[in-house]
Amino acid sequence: MEVFIEKENNVTIARFVGRLDTPASQEVSKSVEPILEDPSGTIVLDCKDMEYISSSGLRIFLTIRKAAASKGGNVIVKDINNDIRQVFMMTGFLNLFEIQ
Amino acid sequence: MDKAEEKKKVFRVFLVLVAAVILEMTSFIQFRALYNTARRAAQKKAEHILITSRYAILDVVEQAEQAIRDNMWIAQWCLQYPDSLASVSARIVENNKAVSGSTVALVPGYSRKFPLWAPYAYLSGDKLAYTSLATDAYNYPQQPWFTKALEKGEGYWSEPYLDEGGGNIMMTTYSKAVKDRNGKDAAVITADISLGWLWEHVGKIDSYNNAFSILVSRNGLLMVAPSDSLSMKTYLGDLAVKMEDKEHFRELEEGMISGKAGEVTIKVKHDTFHVYYSPISRTEWSMAVVVPEKEIFGDVWQMGLMAVILQVVGLLMLFFILRAMAKSWVDYQKARDSEEHMESELQIGRDIQMSMIPKDFSFPECPDLDISATIAPAKQVGGDLYDFYMRDGKLFFCIGDVSGKGVPASLVMAVTRSLFRNISALEDSPKLIVEGINRGMFDMAENEMFVTFFCGVLHMESGKLHYCNAGHNPPLVFTDHVEMLPVLPNIPLGIEPGVVFEEQTIRLHYDDAIYLYTDGVSEAENMDHDQYGMARMQAVLHERRSAQEHLNAVMSSVRSFVGEAPQSDDITMLFIHYLNHKQRTDVMEKHLILHNDIQQIPQLAGFVETIAEEKNIPQAMIMSLNLALEEAVTNVILYAYPEGTDGLVDLEAILRDDCIEFILSDGGKPFDPTATPDADITLGVEEREIGGLGIYLVRQIMDSVAYKRENNRNILSMTKNI
Helix, strand or coil: CEEEEEEECCEEEEEEEEEECHHHHHHHHHHCHHHHHCCCCEEEEEEEEEEEECHHHHHHHHHHHHHHHHCCCEEEEECCCHHHHHHHHHHCHHHCCEEC | CCHHHHHHHHHHHHHHHHHHHHHHHHHHHHHHHHHHHHHHHHHHHHHHHHHHHHHHHHHHHHHHHHHHHHHHHHHHHHHHCHHHHHHHHHHHHHHCCCEEEEEEEECCCCCCCCCCCCEEEEEECCEEEEEECCCCCCCHHHCHHHHHHHHHCCCEECCCEEECCCCCEEEEEEEEEEECCCCCEEEEEEEEEECCCHHHHHHCCCCCCCCEEEEECCCCEEEECCCCCCCCCCEHHHHHHHCCCHHHHHHHHHHHHCCCCEEEEEEECCEEEEEEEEEECCCCEEEEEEEEHHHHHHHHHHHHHHHHHHHHHHHHHHHHHHHHHHHHHHHHHHHHHHHHHHHHHHHHHHHHHHHHCCCCCCCCCCCCEEEEEEEECCCCCCCEEEEEEEECCEEEEEEEEECCCHHHHHHHHHHHHHHHHHHHCCCCCHHHHHHHHHHHHHHCCCCCCCEEEEEEEEECCCCEEEEEEEECCCCEEECCCEEECCCCCECCECCCCCCCCCCEEEECCCCCEEEEECHHHHCCECCCCCECHHHHHHHHHCCCCCHHHHHHHHHHHHHHHHCCCCCCCCEEEEEEEECCHHHCCCCEEEEEEEECCHHHCCHHHHHHHHHHHHHCCCHHHHHHHHHHHHHHHHHHHHHHCCCCCCCEEEEEEEECCCEEEEEEEECCCCCCHHHCCCCCCCCCCCCCCCCCHHHHHHHHHCCEEEEEEECCEEEEEEEEEC
């Protein structure tokens, strides 16, 4: 699992590549710390190349979402595949994020 | 009447004739024996009569002779005094009851004083009287009793004569010469005896009704005869002249007069007489017993007649019995012919019925099936049915039991079977087939019969069995155990039109089987009216065998249970053994052992992948299974084992044909993930808890999740249907 974070003006784009399973989440939670430090503006979680997500991955997503909410930020989840969409649906995450 | 009938009649008559000849021959021999016996009996009887009569006569004769002997010496002594001779006569009469008169008559010229001297003493009434026989009129020296006595020199019995002076009593005189000291004939001494008593002794024969005796003197004079008009007047020779059967009568006359004994049969008019004769010594009389043949052989003839009548009656009866037997034999044959006819009709019925029922149990186009069926009707044609056939990869089958037996039941059975074939050709659903048959039965003429019916449609590819039971015995289904197929309580066919039947479905797997039967099996009764029952049936079916062997085993078990008892109901069975290899339930197990390290989690993806390959699982499910397993395993890693300790997590996957069971176990501290409350997914961002999603996802993805603690291990089993 790799995370590529790009920040341009007010928009932070985090691109997830690979499987966001539990061990990966441990790394990813460190990788996304810069985002959590400044959660204002728009945060785009690009999931185009994310194959899989576990509850620990979801937890990262939720942490980002909560942080953004506290600073008036906006989180957009982009290009999730059908399997992940299914997980989002099961967990009620579809209602918590703006999905593009 | 045909020739055979004519022949039988002739044979019958011949049979009776043979019987008659045999009977008559035996009867004739018997009759001859009886005749001879009767003849000998008559001879004996006659001899007896003759002997007793002779002794009676001789007794009297002896008395007279004795009286003379006793007084002879006195008479000799008195010769010198002729005038005392009267006292000798008187003494003889007085002392001898049989003697009614006596004289001692001097030989003329023996005494000079009394040239003719014959003083006669006799009983006149009770008193003794005297007279003299030396009269010119009588001229005693010329009388036979006088001359013959002298002539013979010994006693002489005179011819019987009627005592004209003494009341016409038949008399006879015994006379004997008296010699003087010089041996010269001096006088004749006599004793008269009355023969009146002879009637008493001789005339009547008690032992016969119509027999009689005759007594004949030495000259053939009838002394005693059946008719008074003949006695003492007629000679046997005179009678012979008048007789038709002269020859035999002469023989009798000669025999009697010559003093012989013998037997003569004489015909007089229409009657035949058997005459037995025998001489009476001393007096030179002869006596005969005359017995009518009727008397001798009356009984014999009567018995013979009876026998003949009985024989005729018997023969007639024999004839009628034979005729009746012949008739009843003809009736029997007719009845038997019609019975045979009926039986052959029933046999044809059975053949037609059996031809409706499939007997070829092989399906070359479908090797995944071992099917067998049997039907044993209680009567020639039965009301049970079964049927099966293959169409479009589906096995259509049914079993049914028509209420009642015999021809009516078989007709309903035939109708039901053809309805099944016609409707199932168009419909795949057993519910619609059963409803269609039920409707069809009401289109027929009204009848009181109903049919319990089970209809099944087995999809050979998938093993799915759709079935509809209309009041029939629940079939048995064989999986890894034997149980009754669950059936809804639908009513039998033919009771109510337009009834809605419910359909059910189960899934058969490789090597599963279904066994259908009618109550003729379970309710087969033995001599004690005990029923065969389900338990015995299930015990026999317990072993795994081929379909045909199963049915043979049940049938022979039923037959040995029932024993001699007659089969009370049709016995019908159908056994379907599903052998589609694609539907094997062989359990495949996959095993994965992980350490309690989060870094081991990626291995789960590969594990799920291998399972997916085995079970051909769609991509979407692969991911969700992976997710659920990851969440469950993570839970164990994070919570069961304290941080820093090493522990193993054991994941086992049991791959069934329709589900996958995952068993996750560990040796950590007790931890029941199912006890944690579900995350509330409806909450907003701020309220939403960070944790708690893991077990929630497991529950969402898996179809069932269960936790148990066993042998100090946490065991979480999760099942996912596929």
